[in-house]
Structure formats: C-alpha cells, structure tokens
Amino acid sequence: MIKSFVVVLLVFLLEGSAVASIQKRDSVSIRNFRELYLTFSLLTGVSPNHPETSDYFSRAKSRLSLDGDVRKINAPMTLATTSLASVFCHAFIESEARSMADQRRIHEEVNFSQGMSAISRATRAQVIQRYAQAFWGRSASSVEEGVVLNLMEQIEANDQGEGELVPRVFEASCTSMLSSLDSLKI
Amino acid sequence: MTWKLGSFMTLLMLVIGGGSSHASTSSSREVAQKLFNRLTGTPLRPSDPRLAEMVRWIDQGDLQKAAAIATDDDQFYNVRIRNFAQPLSDREENPTSGLNDFVATVIGTVRDEIDARQLLTGDYLYVGPSGAVDGRRIPVPSEVNNNHFDVLDAQFINLAKELKKVTPQSSTIPESAGLLTTRAWGEAHYTAGTNRRAVEFTFKVFMCRTMDQMQDLSVTDEWVRRDVDRAPGGSALTFQSKCVGCHGGMDGLGGAFSRFDFKQGAIQYYSGGRVAQKYNQNADVYPFGHITIDDSWVNYWTKNQNEKLGWRGPLSGKGIKAFGEMISRSRGFSQCMVRRSFREVCKRDPHSSDEEAIHEITEQFEKENYNLKRLFQEVAISPSCLGE
Numbered sequence: 001m002i003k004s005f006v007v008v009l010l011v012f013l014l015e016g017s018a019v020a021s022i023q024k025r026d027s028v029s030i031r032n033f034r035e036l037y038l039t040f041s042l043l044t045g046v047s048p049n050h051p052e053t054s055d056y057f058s059r060a061k062s063r064l065s066l067d068g069d070v071r072k073i074n075a076p077m078t079l080a081t082t083s084l085a086s087v088f089c090h091a092f093i094e095s096e097a098r099s100m101a102d103q104r105r106i107h108e109e110v111n112f113s114q115g116m117s118a119i120s121r122a123t124r125a126q127v128i129q130r131y132a133q134a135f136w137g138r139s140a141s142s143v144e145e146g147v148v149l150n151l152m153e154q155i156e157a158n159d160q161g162e163g164e165l166v167p168r169v170f171e172a173s174c175t176s177m178l179s180s181l182d183s184l185k186i
Numbered sequence: 187m188t189w190k191l192g193s194f195m196t197l198l199m200l201v202i203g204g205g206s207s208h209a210s211t212s213s214s215r216e217v218a219q220k221l222f223n224r225l226t227g228t229p230l231r232p233s234d235p236r237l238a239e240m241v242r243w244i245d246q247g248d249l250q251k252a253a254a255i256a257t258d259d260d261q262f263y264n265v266r267i268r269n270f271a272q273p274l275s276d277r278e279e280n281p282t283s284g285l286n287d288f289v290a291t292v293i294g295t296v297r298d299e300i301d302a303r304q305l306l307t308g309d310y311l312y313v314g315p316s317g318a319v320d321g322r323r324i325p326v327p328s329e330v331n332n333n334h335f336d337v338l339d340a341q342f343i344n345l346a347k348e349l350k351k352v353t354p355q356s357s358t359i360p361e362s363a364g365l366l367t368t369r370a371w372g373e374a375h376y377t378a379g380t381n382r383r384a385v386e387f388t389f390k391v392f393m394c395r396t397m398d399q400m401q402d403l404s405v406t407d408e409w410v411r412r413d414v415d416r417a418p419g420g421s422a423l424t425f426q427s428k429c430v431g432c433h434g435g436m437d438g439l440g441g442a443f444s445r446f447d448f449k450q451g452a453i454q455y456y457s458g459g460r461v462a463q464k465y466n467q468n469a470d471v472y473p474f475g476h477i478t479i480d481d482s483w484v485n486y487w488t489k490n491q492n493e494k495l496g497w498r499g500p501l502s503g504k505g506i507k508a509f510g511e512m513i514s515r516s517r518g519f520s521q522c523m524v525r526r527s528f529r530e531v532c533k534r535d536p537h538s539s540d541e542e543a544i545h546e547i548t549e550q551f552e553k554e555n556y557n558l559k560r561l562f563q564e565v566a567i568s569p570s571c572l573g574e
Contacts, residue, residue: 029533033282034265035227042228048342058340066281068533137219137232186223186533 030073030184033057033064040085040178043135044092045105056087068186082179089174093167106130112166116156119166124152131174136182148173214244217572218252224531224566225256227265249567256566257559260346266562267296268345270530274391277374277383285339286332286370287311294349295558302523302556306392306510309362310353314338314345329356329369330452359455361445363510369453376448380413380464384443385436392513393495394522401431405486409438412475413468434486437476440465441483442509481505485512494518517548520556524548527562532571543570 031039037057041048048054063080065072096104097112104110109123128148132140140148155169177183218240222230230237236255243252256262271292273279294312295305304310316326316334322341327334338345355362365371366388375384389395403426407416410433416425444461447454456462465478484502487495496517503509513519524547528536536544547568551561565571 031227032269034269038261038265039228054340054342061282133232137229183229186227 029068029070029186030065030181031186032066032068033061035068035186036064036081036084036184037061039183040088043178043183044088044174046088046091046095050091052091053084053087056084060084081184082175085179085183086171086175089171089178093171093174097167106134107170110166110170112164114166116152116165116169121149124149127170128173128177131177135178136180138182140177148176151176214241217244217249220572221249221253221566222256222259224533224571225253225266225562226259226261227269228259228261230256249572250563253563253566257563260344262562263293263297263346264344266530267293267558270526275370275374277387284332285335285345286368287313287327287335288365288368288370290314290335290338290345290349291365291368293345294351296562297346297349297559298351299557299559302558302561303511303514303519305364306366306514306519307507308364309355310351310364311355311368312349313352314343314348314350319343327352329358330450332369356453359453360457361455361505361507363506366443366506366510367446367453372446372448372453373451376443376446376453378464380411380440380467381443381446381462382436382440384446385439388509388513392522393516393518394525395495395518397432397436400435400487400492402435402487402490402492403427403431404490405430405434405438407434409440409476409484409486410434411437411440411478412466412473413471414475416472416475438484438486439509441478441481442503442506444478444481446506483509496521520548520552523556523558523561524551524565527558527565528571531562531565536570540570543568 030036037053038048040046041053046053060080060083063076064084065077065081093107096107096110101108101110107127109119109126111118125145128140128145131148132138132144152169152173155172156165159165215237218237219230221240222228222236230240236259240252240255243249243255268285268289269281271289272283273281274292275286275288276283290312291310292305294300295302295308300308311327313327313334314324316324318324322337324337324341324343325333338348355367359367361367366384371384375381375387386397389397389400407425407430410430414425414429414433414437416422418424418429444465445456447456447462447464454462459480461478461480469475469477482502482504485497488497488501494517497512498515498517499512500508501512503512521544524544525536528540528544528547547561547564550564551557554560
C-alpha cells in the first residue's frame with residue numbers, strides 16, 4: 001500500500017496539481033450533490049430511481065458538496081462522493097453482468113462467470129478506455145490506464161474469496177474513474 | 187468489498203493529477219461543453235448530437251442559440267433552476283431541503299417563460315401529477331401538508347416535463363401574491379413570531395439585501411408596533427440609534443403580511459377586516475406604539491443607501507399583492523435575480539469588475555419582460571462568466 005502511495009504521489013507531482021490550477025481559476029468548481037447524483041446516473045445509465053442509489057443519496061447528500069466550491073472539498077465529502085460512485089458502479093456492473101454480452105454498454109468482452117485470470121490485460125485495458133470515454137469523454141492516458149490496471153491486480157492479489165471477484169474488480173475500477181475530478185468538475 | 191478504500195483515495199489523487207494534463211484550450215467544443223455543464227449541471231457526451239449543434243452555433247458567433255440548446259435540456263430545470271430556487275424557499279436556506287410548492291412554482295415559471303414579476307404577484311401554482319403514475323401512488327397537492335411534493339421528490343419525477351400550472355393558487359386564501367402566498371413560504375416565515383421575518387426574507391431573497399444593509403436610522407418610528415421597547419435597557423438612545431433603523435422600515439411594511447399566519451400545517455388567512463393576533467401582542471411593552479388594524483403598509487426604506495434599489499410606482503398600499511408589486515417593480519429585484527443567476531451559473535459571486543456586465547444583463551432582463559430562462563442564457567454566455 002505504501003509503495004503504491006509513493007508511486008501515485010510521484011506521478012501526481014509529475015503530472016502537476018490539478019487542484020492547485022483549479023484554485024487559481026475561480027470559475028471552476030465541482031458538481032454539487034444534486035448535479036453529482038444526476039451526472040452519475042447519466043454516465044452509468046442507472047436510473048435515478050434505482051432503490052440502492054436513491055437510498056444512499058438520501059442518507060449522504062448533506063455530506064456531498066452543497067455549493068460546488070472547490071475550496072470546501074474535505075475528507076468526508078471525498079468519501080461520500082466515492083461511496084456514491086461505488087453504489088452507482090455496483091448497480092451498473094450488476095446490470096451489465098445480467099445482460100447478454102452484445103447488449104452491454106462497456107463489458108462486451110468480459111466473461112463475468114469466469115475468473116479474472118481468464119480476462120486478458122488487453123481486455124482489461126479496453127474496459128478502462130471505455131470507462132474513460134463514458135465518464136470523462138476522452139481516452140485515458142497511459143499513466144491513468146496503468147494505475148487502474150495496477151488496481152485490478154492488487155484486488156486480484158488480495159482476494160480472499162468473498163463473493164465473485166470479477167464484478168468486484170470492475171466495480172472498483174469503475175468507482176475510481178467515475179469519482180475522479182474529470183467527472184466531478186463543472 | 188476486499189479492496190481497500192485507501193487504494194481509491196490514492197487512485198483518485200492520480201486521476202486528479204492525470205486530468206490536469208488535459209487542461210483546456212479554448213475551442214468551440216470546450217465552450218459548448220462548458221455552457222452545457224454550467225446550465226444543466228450535467229455533462230454533454232461527445233456522442234450527443236446536440237454537442238455538434240452547439241459547436242455550429244458557437245462557430246457562427248451565436249452563443250445565445252448554443253445556450254438555448256442547453257436550457258432546453260430537462261436538467262436545466264431539474265438541476266440548475268432547482269438549485270437556484272431551493273435555498274430561497276426555507277428559513278435555513280438549505281439547498282438539500284425537499285421539493286415544495288415554492289420551488290415547483292419557480293421551476294414552472296422559468297420553463298413557461300412567465301414574467302418573473304409574477305413570482306411576487308401571480309395567482310398560480312405549479313404542481314405535479316397525482317394518483318397512480320407509472321405504478322406509483324402520488325398524493326394530490328394539499329394546502330395542509332407537503333406530501334405531494336415529498337413524493338415527487340423521492341420518486342425523482344421529471345419536473346421539467348411533469349409540472350402543471352394551476353390557478354387560482356388557493357381555495358382558501360382570497361389574496362394571492364405568487365411565492366409569498368405559497369405554503370412553503372408560509373411555513374418558513376408566518377409560523378409563530380411576529381411576521382417580521384417575512385419582511386426580512388422578502389428583502390433577503392428577492393432584493394439580495396440583509397437587514398444590516400437595509401437599516402436606515404433616518405426613518406420615522408411612526409409604524410413601529412407596541413411590542414418593541416422604546417428604551418431597551420433603560421436607554422431611549424439605544425432605540426433611536428439602533429432599533430429604529432430596522433424596525434422603522436420593517437414595521438412600516440409589515441402590514442402587508444398582517445392577514446397571514448401559519449398554523450396546523452397550513453396558511454391561515456384572516457379575512458373580514460381582521461389581522462393576525464400576533465400583530466398586536468405584547469401591547470403593554472409600549473402602549474403608544476402602532477396598532478395594526480388592517481393590511482396597509484408604507485415603505486420608508488427609499489432614501490439614502492436604499493435609494494439605489496430603484497423604487498418605481500406606489501410606495502404605500504394595502505395587502506400582500508400590492509406589496510409584491512412594489513418589490514417586483516424595483517430595480518433591486520431585477521438586479522437580485524441577475525446576481526442570483528450569476529452565482530448559480532458561474533459558480534461564484536460577481537466581482538467588482540463584473541459590475542458593468544451585471545448592469546447590462548439587468549437592462550436586458552427588464553427589456554425582455556423579466557424572462558428568467560433568457561436571463562440564465564445571457565448570464566452563461568457573458569464573458570464575465572464564460573471566461574477567456
């Protein structure tokens with residue numbers, strides 16, 4: 001974990017701080033609670049009426065950004081945002097896994113009933129690129145793609161056999177990308 | 187979930203960092219996406235044909251038409267206008283509070299391009315569908331509870347599509363003044379107290395002025411009611427040097443709300459020449475003070491710093507509707523709507539360098555019959571808001 005943090009921090013420093021650049025541009029802000037909820041719904045295709053997402057939203061909305069002010073971003077807000085993204089991703093992946101492969105939005109090449117070892121690195125990378133297009137409206141950079149691939153491997157390595165691994169791996173990847181600043185900024 | 191939250195946080199940092207490498211250059215496409223994001227609170231997918239259409243208008247130099255595409259999206263009403271109206275509808279100014287008749291009426295007014303002055307004078311309300319809708323049961327709107335709007339909210343009913351105008355506003359209140367006679371406003375400002383809060387919040391919400399900004403020590407105490415001590419702490423000077431600045435103006439206008447109270451979940455209206463009992467309570471504090479016998483009012487906040495609120499038309503009258511007319515006719519109301527929409531769309535308060543733009547947009551807003559939808563478009567495309 002520490003090793004990954006150092007790597008991530010280095011990349012973060014090399015890439016430059018987006019937060020700092022945003023604070024310089026006062027016209028940039030993040031989505032507030034209502035904007036965020038409907039944006040996640042739009043990006044994942046999960047209905048805003050979905051019982052799990054609406055239940056979580058009703059409990060957590062006061063912890064999400066109320067006014068979109070980037071200066072007020074704090075740890076509880078970040079956690080609530082990430083958690084909301086994870087609830088949407090759970091519903092999204094569940095729906096994708098239930099659908100026939102050719103009717104899926106993103107995971108056409110993923111066999112949810114097999115183990116992660118059956119999913120090649122190329123397929124994983126393809127899914128990451130599709131998440132990027134769907135959530136960010138752009139391709140993921142090679143650095144971004146590498147980090148999400150690394151996250152997948154970490155989850156796979158730490159698997160303790162709790163439930164199905166494949167959906168969990170993709171839920172985590174989906175969550176990390178959906179809750180990133182590219183989806184949040186307005 | 188066995189994967190660690192810490193991984194999320196570090197990854198989030200990375201992705202934040204990664205995102206910065208795609209910092210913007212000012213292209214028409216980015217302007218289109220920015221306009222759409224700002225006006226709807228949601229992104230416009232690259233594959234959405236509206237993006238190309240917006241880009242085309244931007245390339246032709248017609249930003250207004252590009253903005254109009256964004257304001258045609260349902261989320262402009264469900265998100266942006268909801269965000270604009272929600273904090274105005276309750277005492278705590280809480281953006282997360284639930285949908286109510288006040289908010290629904292603002293959304294409907296914007297959608298149907300009704301003159302914004304009607305928000306303070308109109309005899310109408312916007313409500314959603316009721317009964318069995320798509321297998322869900324929605325209660326009928328009621329003047330004694332908010333259940334109808336609570337269910338619309340919980341079911342994420344598409345307000346942009348489903349709201350309908352109903353008139354008259356109420357079956358029990360003979361005098362309607364737009365938002366000032368909605369149940370939500372009544373619950374927020376007519377509950378208990380003395381109804382002075384209704385005056386305070388009218389200025390706060392619709393004129394963007396706090397009592398500190400309004401207070402004027404030069405006004406007369408002629409209308410200050412009997413429940414206000416003229417020598418607080420034993421000092422008459424305190425009243426003359428502090429209290430009268432607010433009470434002189436506030437009590438002068440308070441008569442406008444004198445027929446209103448909020449009890450048992452509903453607005454209570456006092457007809458037949460009666461006024462709410464709270465207006466004449468604690469009469470022994472200063473027995474020579476003003477006795478409220480009807481709903482007449484007078485505006486003393488018209489001089490000094492309050493002159494620039496640009497009052498137009500009668501400065502005294504009878505009843506809440508006439509009061510709403512005076513407020514909505516003022517330049518202060520138009521400017522406040524512009525400032526509020528600027529804050530909502532541009533995600534910041536106007537700077538001093540934006541004042542010229544605010545002035546021009548206010549002029550335009552009044553010329554275009556106080557059309558709030560057009561106002562949001564104008565604000566979004568203004569160089570002050572759009573940036574470089």
